[in-house]
Amino acid sequence: NAGVTQTPKFQVLKTGQSMTLQCAQDMNHEYMSWYRQDPGMGLRLIHYSVGAGITDQGEVPNGYNVSRSTTEDFPLRLLSAAPSQTSVYFCASRDRGPYEQYFGPGTRLTVT
């Protein structure tokens, strides 16, 4: 099992550019989430999904889109990058029940 994988590891964007952060898991988990971590802050939930075709907003959803067409993949799209979106992005997944979330290694994004 690879667990939760994220690509790319690093990315630099110019203001206004768009891109997609990829996330995949091979554990057949139903639930997947995207978080961002900023310096001196905890992780904040951006969007989450409780199954293929079902997504919802978290605490800080503005400027991001998600979709979940398969159980395995949960991409995060930045529509028009802004410097405020400079952050480290983590994808996580978990199975049903009160089980822990498994996190990917993160994508460090810089928007200039």
Added chain:
Amino acid sequence: DQQVKQNSPSLSVQEGRISILNCDYTNSMFDYFLWYKKYPAEGPTFLISISSIKDKNEDGRFTVFLNKSAKHLSLHIVPSQPGDSAVYFCAASSGGSNYKLTFGKGTLLTVNP
């Protein structure tokens, strides 16, 4: 308004001693609490959790205590080891929605040899 608070940004302890990391919460609807450990340039990894129906959960060197009346939980690491040096995040969820975690800002633990 921060619902999960870790008021100590950092903690330094000697190898072999006890490390105590604290966490306070304000949302009385939280019913499940987790601790995550994070090394630089890696994703958080799950350490230990506790349901609100318990007041203590133990796993090897790690014990989490929950005081619901005080809305306070703590993580005890005994004995502390240099490999425990990392950022520790407290997280909480409510209503079985464990996919929606609210995190504290984290505490950087340094264990000195």
